[in-house]
Amino acid sequence: MEELIPPTVPVPLSVLTDDPELGMRQVAGPEHPETLVYAVHTSEMADPLPYLLGGELLLSAGVHCPAAPDSTAGVATDSAVGTGVDSAAVPGQRDGDGSAEEHWKRYVTRSVEAGAAALGFGIAPVHDRVPAALVRACDRQGLPLVEVPEGTPFTAVARTVWQAITQRRHQALRRLSEAQRTLAAAAAGPNPVPAVLGQLAQRLDAWAVLLTADGRELTRAGSPPSEEVRSELAALTGRLRPGPSSVAADVGDLHLSVYGLGGRKPLALGVCAPHRGPVDGSIAAVAVVLLSLLTERRAVAVEEQRSAALVRLMLGAPVKEAARLLNGGQQRWVVVHGRRRGGRAGRSPAGDGNCSGDSGRTDDPFTAAALAAALGTTLVDLAGDELRALVPAGDGRVQPQQGWALGVSAPVPVEELGHGDAEAARALRRALAERRPVVRQRDGNTADVASLVAPEDGRALARARLAPLDGHPELVETLRMWLSLHGSWDRTAVALEVHRNTVRQRMARIGRLLGQDLTEQDVRMELWFALKWR
Numbered sequence: 383m384e385e386l387i388p389p390t391v392p393v394p395l396s397v398l399t400d401d402p403e404l405g406m407r408q409v410a411g412p413e414h415p416e417t418l419v420y421a422v423h424t425s426e427m428a429d430p431l432p433y434l435l436g437g438e439l440l441l442s443a444g445v446h447c448p449a450a451p452d453s454t455a456g457v458a459t460d461s462a463v464g465t466g467v468d469s470a471a472v473p474g475q476r477d478g479d480g481s482a483e484e485h486w487k488r489y490v491t492r493s494v495e496a497g498a499a500a501l502g503f504g505i506a507p508v509h510d511r512v513p514a515a516l517v518r519a520c521d522r523q524g525l526p527l528v529e530v531p532e533g534t535p536f537t538a539v540a541r542t543v544w545q546a547i548t549q550r551r552h553q554a555l556r557r558l559s560e561a562q563r564t565l566a567a568a569a570a571g572p573n574p575v576p577a578v579l580g581q582l583a584q585r586l587d588a589w590a591v592l593l594t595a596d597g598r599e600l601t602r603a604g605s606p607p608s609e610e611v612r613s614e615l616a617a618l619t620g621r622l623r624p625g626p627s628s629v630a631a632d633v634g635d636l637h638l639s640v641y642g643l644g645g646r647k648p649l650a651l652g653v654c655a656p657h658r659g660p661v662d663g664s665i666a667a668v669a670v671v672l673l674s675l676l677t678e679r680r681a682v683a684v685e686e687q688r689s690a691a692l693v694r695l696m697l698g699a700p701v702k703e704a705a706r707l708l709n710g711g712q713q714r715w716v717v718v719h720g721r722r723r724g725g726r727a728g729r730s731p732a733g734d735g736n737c738s739g740d741s742g743r744t745d746d747p748f749t750a751a752a753l754a755a756a757l758g759t760t761l762v763d764l765a766g767d768e769l770r771a772l773v774p775a776g777d778g779r780v781q782p783q784q785g786w787a788l789g790v791s792a793p794v795p796v797e798e799l800g801h802g803d804a805e806a807a808r809a810l811r812r813a814l815a816e817r818r819p820v821v822r823q824r825d826g827n828t829a830d831v832a833s834l835v836a837p838e839d840g841r842a843l844a845r846a847r848l849a850p851l852d853g854h855p856e857l858v859e860t861l862r863m864w865l866s867l868h869g870s871w872d873r874t875a876v877a878l879e880v881h882r883n884t885v886r887q888r889m890a891r892i893g894r895l896l897g898q899d900l901t902e903q904d905v906r907m908e909l910w911f912a913l914k915w916r
Contacts, residue, residue: 391554391660392418392437393546395500395526401542404534410517411500411526419499420547422540428485429492436497439528439543441536443504444513447485483515490519500526502539554661561585561665569672572756578676579603582669586662588655592673593619593640595648607654611636615652622650626670630658639666643674702796717791717802718757718780719810720769756783770806772799782819789813790822811837816914840915847912850895857895858913860888865910869900 395417399406420437427433428446493501501520503512512529520527530539564585568577575592583590583604591602597616606612614633618640621629628641637658643649651673653666691704705715750764753771757780761772773780775793782788789810791802805823813821814837851857860878864885867873875882889900898905 391547391550392420393543393550395419395439395528397546398439398539398542399528404539404542405531406502406528406534406539408526408528409512410520412524413526417500417526419543422536422543424536424540428489430489430498431492431496434493434496434498437499438497439500439502439539440493440498441502441504441530441539443507444509444516447482447489447513482513483518486513486515486519487522490516490523490525494523494525498525500528502528502530502536504530504532504534504536506532557585558661558664562668565665565668565672569676574676575673576601576603578669578672582653582666585665586653586655587657588653590669591615591652591654592677593650593652595619595650600649607636611638611654614638615640615654618652619650624648641666641670643670643677649673649677701799705796714775714793714795715799715802716773716775716780716793717799717806718769718771718773719789719803719806720753720771720783720786721810721814722767722769723785723787753783753786756781770803780820780822787813787818788820790820792823837915840911844912844914844916847896847908848916850897851892854895857888857892860885861892861909862913864889865906865913869906 395408398404398419399408418437419439421435421439422441423434423438424441425433426442426445430440434440490501501516503509503516505511512527517527530536561581564581565578568574568581571577579590579592579601580603582588589602589604589606591612592600593616594600597619599612599616607615611633614631615638618629618631618638622640622642624642626642628639630637630639632638635656637655639653639655639658641651641653643651651666651670655662694704695701750762753764753769754760754762757771757773759771759773763770769786769788780788780790787810789806789808789812791805791809794802794805809821809823813819848858851861860874863877864870864874867877871882871885875885878885893900896909898909900906900909
């Protein structure tokens with residue numbers, strides 16, 4: 383009956399049964415899952431089906447079925463006057479208990495067919511208790527039945543429902559408005575596609591993923607479900623129709639939805655959520671519109687410039703001439719090397735002009751696009767966890783990028799890009815060794831010791847040299863502070879907030895554990911680099 387339910391915000395039946403002023407209680411039917419009520423309708427008609435849309439709490443005092451055979455005539459006459467029901471046409475009004483049983487059975491069946499969410503039975507003036515036959519019929523049909531006590535007007539029940547609906551509608555509109563604002567802000571940011579997916583996952587408490595037409599995952603956000611669920615979600619892309627369309631399915635307690643984004647390169651948005659409501663669908667629709675715009679190729683001028691530069695290079699034009707097409711006339715460039723935090727090197731040694739076999743390829747093209755936008759360049763080579771980029775020197779300083787370590791060369795002319803590439807590689811090694819987000823090579827700067835040692839080798843050396851201090855963090859910190867303050871006992875004591883004799887005792891112990899003479903400058907230098915690499 384879902385298609386018959388009016389477009390409104392429902393409220394749980396427990397809103398009524400938990401209200402002490404109403405005094406209602408459920409006497410039959412299932413209590414779980416929670417019954418949702420979309421409206422309240424009062425009727426004394428024996429057949430409610432023609433008068434319901436679906437989703438209502440149907441209220442009745444049982445006028446259409448008298449409490450006892452000897453009161454049938456009087457009640458039937460009152461019913462006919464008050465409701466327009468022909469007593470002769472109402473089954474069960476001139477029969478005994480067996481006919482009442484059949485009447486309530488038919489009444490509940492017709493209520494279920496009409497899509498009623500629940501029945502509310504009013505005590506008095508006709509019945510002094512809920513008929514046992516009605517309770518049995520509701521239990522058999524799985525229809526919730528609540529008792530409305532004497533003294534609780536049906537209008538009070540309706541008023542409570544509408545107040546709750548109004549409050550929930552206001553909350554839903556506020557939630558939708560807030561989601562629209564944050565999604566739009568994410569789309570306007572420097573990393574739009576992942577940012578929109580992240581906001582969508584947060585707003586829906588879901589897992590959101592961008593899929594190709596064949597179900598391959600491009601980029602994602604949120605806590606991923608099981609591989610089985612991910613496969614089911616990917617399979618739904620095959621059921622999308624050309625153009626804007628959507629497909630949904632349920633897997634256990636999870637609701638899966640896939641929305642086609644269209645465009646020149648068909649993509650789809652997949653959402654895996656533990657629930658699905660009208661507001662959830664509206665929020666997803668906003669994300670679909672934004673992602674459709676973001677994933678459509680719109681940088682036509684940039685593509686033309688890159689194509690023109692490539693054609694000129696292939697036809698033998700000097701690199702300097704082709705470069706002018708790419709950087710707005712700038713004559714100097716900055717080379718950027720990067721590695722994703724936690725990633726492994728996948729290229730050949732920097733500066734040799736060769737990359738690994740998957741150079742220029744990535745499973746996530748939107749990460750490459752986001753990095754290009756953040757760095758201010760379209761010349762980005764992203765292969766797995768490795769990044770290389772050319773940035774026009776006049777576009778400002780390269781800023782840190784979340785999740786990445788970057789090495790930046792000094793500005794160099796086109797003829798010296800190879801030198802800049804080697805500088806950026808050394809700066810990246812230093813950034814990794816010192817766990818810094820960005821290391822910039824200054825003009826005229828030469829390589830330092832940290833940049834000349836591979837991070838893996840530096841960490842191995844640090845582990846070996848400092849192993850005797852494992853399990854003694856106070857000694858490691860004292861050594862670090864003492865070396866940074868050029869061996870000053872007093873300043874080290876002040877920095878560590880300990881007595882200077884404590885510093886002397888710790889340093890003497892460190893010398894014994896390491897088997898080193900800490901007064902020698904070479905020893906101090908090696909320990910300082912070991913602490914940095916550690």
